Amino acid sequence: xxxxxxxxxxxxxxxxxxxxxxxPTETVYGLAGNALSENAVLKIFKIKNRPFFDPLIxxxxxxxxxDHYVRNVPxxxxxxxxxxxxxxxxxxxxxxxxxxxxxxxxxxxxxxxxPQHPLTRELLGLxxxxxxxxxxxxxxxxxxxxxxxxxxxxxxxxxxILDGGPCTVxxxxxxxxxxxxxxxxxxxxxxxxxxIEAITGKLGVxxxxxxxxxxxxxxxxxxPRAKVITGTISxxxxxxxxxxxxxxxxxxxxxxxxxxxxxVLSPSGNLDEAARNFFAYxxxxxxxxxxxxxxxxVPDAGLGKAINDRLQKASA
Ligand code: TXA
Ligand code: MG
Numbered sequence: 001x002x003x004x005x006x007x008x009x010x011x012x013x014x015x016x017x018x019x020x021x022x023x024p025t026e027t028v029y030g031l032a033g034n035a036l037s038e039n040a041v042l043k044i045f046k047i048k049n050r051p052f053f054d055p056l057i058x059x060x061x062x063x064x065x066x067d068h069y070v071r072n073v074p075x076x077x078x079x080x081x082x083x084x085x086x087x088x089x090x091x092x093x094x095x096x097x098x099x100x101x102x103x104x105x106x107x108x109x110x111x112x113x114x115p116q117h118p119l120t121r122e123l124l125g126l127x128x129x130x131x132x133x134x135x136x137x138x139x140x141x142x143x144x145x146x147x148x149x150x151x152x153x154x155x156x157x158x159x160x161i162l163d164g165g166p167c168t169v170x171x172x173x174x175x176x177x178x179x180x181x182x183x184x185x186x187x188x189x190x191x192x193x194x195x196i197e198a199i200t201g202k203l204g205v206x207x208x209x210x211x212x213x214x215x216x217x218x219x220x221x222x223x224p225r226a227k228v229i230t231g232t233i234s235x236x237x238x239x240x241x242x243x244x245x246x247x248x249x250x251x252x253x254x255x256x257x258x259x260x261x262x263x264v265l266s267p268s269g270n271l272d273e274a275a276r277n278f279f280a281y282x283x284x285x286x287x288x289x290x291x292x293x294x295x296x297x298v299p300d301a302g303l304g305k306a307i308n309d310r311l312q313k314a315s316a
Pocket of ligand 1: 028056057171
């Protein structure tokens with residue numbers, strides 16, 4: 001198992017020698033390495049068992065660092081960075097030479113974001129390079145929102161987890177890019193689409209939709225070991241009533257169905273709370289013996305869009 005602690009200096013030392021470290025962000029925990037070192041980046045792909053066609057997000061301190069790593073930045077990108085960084089927003093922009101093609105899976109564009117967690121901001125302030133960091137889970141599995149989740153999943157392969165407590169947003173960053181000078185949504189996430197559109201106007205859909213290498217667009221993702229089935233919970237319970245009770249888990253939005261293996265995302269119907277709980281609850285339901293997780297979509301507003309996107313991919 002990995003060492004878990006709050007020692008930013010230890011994390012720094014490891015990262016400066018091309019080692020990888022799990023880091024807290026406001027969205028989910030990341031598996032971080034020096035983004036400018038192919039050596040470190042290779043370790044990330046290897047530990048996650050991630051295919052090389054799926055590129056990594058580069059974490060920077062803030063918009064003051066932007067021009068080191070990207071060029072031809074649209075005005076609306078600068079506006080978004082000024083408004084939402086540090087925070088759960090990733091911008092897909094034309095990369096500078098200094099970013100290795102390994103990070104972008106050969107693409108001329110790199111995904112960059114400035115994370116908000118104070119420990120990780122402190123760490124970035126001590127480093128002379130940005131951090132490439134995908135979510136700290138094995139490829140395709142549920143994203144980690146606590147240090148212990150990372151330890152369970154990847155603890156064997158990493159020496160240090162910087163413990164920043166539970167993630168306050170709980171869902172990955174929103175990813176925005178530009179196609180023919182128009183802003184496009186690649187992945188709904190921690191900043192609601194409406195909040196972004198208030199600045200950019202209506203976001204487009206990617207022309208590349210459907211290709212597996214496009215941001216956050218792999219059809220199956222975030223998946224537990226148990227099969228996830230979505231629908232109306234009461235109907236699903238009726239449909240699967242002949243299954244053994246302890247083989248079924250229920251993930252509901254507000255309502256308690258009196259099932260022993262159930263999690264309610266937000267009894268008061270708060271979508272921010274639901275987002276914060278989503279991955280941890282999915283993981284808690286995915287225990288040995290559970291073969292089916294019955295889940296319902298949440299209202300399609302605010303962070304609900306991002307939650308529903310994850311739920312759909314978990315059930316694909
Ligand atoms: O909130 C987050 O974004 C978290 C934390 C750790 O920052 N990170 C995260 O990384 O969710 P990951 O690797 O799990 O998801 C990043 C998504 C992937 O779907 C990837 O395909 C896409 O971003 N992506 C990254 N770089 C890209 C690029 N150059 N072009 C297109 N898509 C890119
Ligand atoms: Mg991920």
